Amino acid sequence: MSGHSKWSTIKNKKGKADAARGKVFTKIGRELAVAVKLGGPDPASNSRLRDVIAKAKANNMPNDNITRSIKKASGELGNINYEELTYEGYGIGGAAVIVETMTDNKNRTVGEVRHAFDKFGGSLGTNGSVSFMFDKKGVIVIDTEAGDEDTVMEAALEAGAEDFSAEDGAYEITTAPEDFSAVREALEGQGYEFLSAEIDMVPQTMTSLSEEQRKQFEKMLDMLEDNDDVQNVYHNADLPDEE
Template sequence: MSGHSKWSTIKHKKGAADAKRGKIFTRLIKEITVAARMGGGDADANPRLRTAIAAAKNENMPKDNIERAIKKGTGELEGVNYEETAYEGYGPGGAAVFIESLTDNKNRAVADIRSIFNKGGGNLGENGCVAWMFDTKGYIVVEKKVVDEDTLMDTAIDAGAEDVRDDGDNFEILTDPRDFEAVKTAMESAAIEYIAAEITMLPQNTIDLKGKEAEQMIRLMDNLEDCDDVQKVHTNADIPDDLV
């Protein structure tokens, strides 16, 4: 079973309070465009597009923006051709870092990401150096105040979830990626609101960082997420809550 998804939890706790809405919209538009290009513009027949649209609506993205992104993906409107690329490396304390990128210029992306690693006390590694430390999982976060654990457990497990875990203020639901949509739909049918739902990379094990290394890791992750060519960043670093 995957390890604790500490960084994902931290980011969702921080929420929109420190979010840069323009950057969030840009990432969502890229994801919608690529999802539509790869699987077609019909959200009912394209799970990746359906998830991307749901994420966009959750951020209150205007409907027109969503529709334009879909049309750019299907070729109805002219748009940028984004390439999906993964980058891997190590942060302070030897923590693993896995980066998902969507870019129209791979040379620029790798140069910027390498620079961020170098300045942040880490280093960009070869493909495959840390990917084996992560599992691709469906990940849904539900606040404890929304539902009791037994009800959530019954709903999620019956729909195909692998595990439901207690994470302090929240419950984390983990699924096989193939069962993610079914579990998410079951949550919605049961009127159980969630604060996050995505396909993500979860660490098999975590590494504890404290003091200076933890502070450096937070800055590294923030700087990577601020990079225009970066979509998502994953790490196996376990960072103390009081530093966030």
């Protein structure tokens, strides 16, 4: 189903991606800052930082920007404390939603997240209210031009991947969260480049919405993703591909 596919989600955002590229880089810069603060500025000894750098490269963030963000985080940003907070709730039609944030002002963030839910027919719930409907997985997406399916699948499975699928121009590789870094680094070491590489919340089942509900739900997603404090939004709404 389209909603299960990380590649489908990426394609749905591609039209908006160029206009929002600066915002994406800002959010990744914040992730780099938190990773540096938690584990230091050296990627060799900081696996979380290595993972964020891989995400940055998959989003075409220039190396200069990545280096500058790391240097800035280890110096000037030493006095800024971002708190990682996750919110859960239901969108219109009962679709489950998880919102991951990094914020220096918890009251501002929860107010803005709640407003997005309320404005478009949803409701913010308590922690644990929907997360049981998702599995935490590492998800790596590779363009099919990187190699034939058997070769890429063999490389992924040998590296420790849990699952492999091919659809519509992309290979999707799934790992256990604790194996994500090792699998990603093994594939990087073989020269593979990624369309996406990050820890994801994968829905166990999808929720169907009417056309009108989908419009409302997508407006809510846009409002959440436009928020500077929001890093990731996961949901189980079955949204159609937008070509």
